[in-house]
Amino acid sequence: MTDPIDALPIETLRRRGSTKWAKYPADVLPLFVAESDFPLAPAITEALAGALAIGDTGYTPPTHPLQAAFVDFSARRHGWEVDATRVRTTGDVVMGLVEIMRGVISPGDGVIVTPPVYPPFFDAVPEAGGEVIRVPLVADAEGWRLDLAGIDAAFAAGARAMLLCNPHNPTGTVHDRDTLVELARIARAHGAFIISDEIHAPLVRDGVAFTPFLDAGDDAREVGFAVTSASKAYNLAGLKCALMVTASDRTTDVVSHLPVEVEWRTGWFGVIAGVAAYAPESDAWLDAVRARLDLNRELVGELVAQHLPGAQYVVPDAGYLAWIDVRPLGWGDDAAEWILENARVAVNPGPTFGEEGRGFIRVNFATSPEILQDAFARLGALA
Numbered sequence: 001m002t003d004p005i006d007a008l009p010i011e012t013l014r015r016r017g018s019t020k021w022a023k024y025p026a027d028v029l030p031l032f033v034a035e036s037d038f039p040l041a042p043a044i045t046e047a048l049a050g051a052l053a054i055g056d057t058g059y060t061p062p063t064h065p066l067q068a069a070f071v072d073f074s075a076r077r078h079g080w081e082v083d084a085t086r087v088r089t090t091g092d093v094v095m096g097l098v099e100i101m102r103g104v105i106s107p108g109d110g111v112i113v114t115p116p117v118y119p120p121f122f123d124a125v126p127e128a129g130g131e132v133i134r135v136p137l138v139a140d141a142e143g144w145r146l147d148l149a150g151i152d153a154a155f156a157a158g159a160r161a162m163l164l165c166n167p168h169n170p171t172g173t174v175h176d177r178d179t180l181v182e183l184a185r186i187a188r189a190h191g192a193f194i195i196s197d198e199i200h201a202p203l204v205r206d207g208v209a210f211t212p213f214l215d216a217g218d219d220a221r222e223v224g225f226a227v228t229s230a231s232k233a234y235n236l237a238g239l240k241c242a243l244m245v246t247a248s249d250r251t252t253d254v255v256s257h258l259p260v261e262v263e264w265r266t267g268w269f270g271v272i273a274g275v276a277a278y279a280p281e282s283d284a285w286l287d288a289v290r291a292r293l294d295l296n297r298e299l300v301g302e303l304v305a306q307h308l309p310g311a312q313y314v315v316p317d318a319g320y321l322a323w324i325d326v327r328p329l330g331w332g333d334d335a336a337e338w339i340l341e342n343a344r345v346a347v348n349p350g351p352t353f354g355e356e357g358r359g360f361i362r363v364n365f366a367t368s369p370e371i372l373q374d375a376f377a378r379l380g381a382l383a
């Protein structure tokens, strides 16, 4: 069992200038945007410092060690064989989703999204010229799952592509292999594409198996694109680098015909940091983060029970986001602003994830137990 990593002290975090710790005044505990509060993996710090020392701060070349590093990481961590010649980079995951969508749809085509879901999906589809087709997740006592029949019907009605969130933000759902195999079969039967956002994949809970969409059978390889990044698990969002991965000639052709600018937007520091992140020497750091998140995802359950009696929380199988149903507390559809004003805790408003998010809040638990305890005690004072 790996020792859990500790978050940085709050005094250090408050010196950070990125969104999580800079957006709100110092009396607010920020548990909103998906940045994490842990120290960087040492290999990343060393690689970036080494580059700075020699002014290695230019443009990203067309081939670089990140492709091979990702291939090695995917085999080592997920048992997934990736072809390095089918890995390209861009500035961030959402850029990759938008550009691939542009490559596979025509203006006005429907693109399926599965709310509640990562809010930028709702903007990414029109940005690519598509129209959002909503097929909400199905909720039951165990959590959430894709509505495969609804997706089939939406493709039958003309949708051309789907944005899959695998694992899913905000619910932390890790779609199982059978579901992904069936999703791929449905998409192929309709001549449609699946664009799978796998940014949260390295952060699966202990004992849960993540299935990369492109590893879910022949149909998935034929219809699928994976877009991912080291940016979430290793907290590198500001360095601007994501990977677009394919596994068939047809889909590889789509990516290779994207405008040259798409790849040119890759941040060189993102590549340098990504290589260090995916290297075997950073595995111990990643496992220490996963160990901390496993403790925190349980701690959130205890804190919800203690401070927010009646609120519903299903322990997520991946990521560091807690999706909490606060409707039983009578806080209304959209409590985040009121919580911020009255408890001085910043959480994400549920309705931004789609109307299915009314009455929910999203809480980022990639921080210390002390900050979580303080934040939930403040929320509890409102309950």
Ligand SMILES: Cc1ncc(COP(=O)(O)O)c(C=O)c1O
Pocket (backbone or CB within 6 Å): 034, 091, 092, 093, 094, 095, 118, 165, 169, 197, 199, 200, 229, 231, 232, 237, 242
């Ligand atoms: C599902 C998902 N995709 C993409 C992103 C953002 O990635 P990027 O900054 O690389 O666009 C996030 C950030 O939280 C996310 O949760």
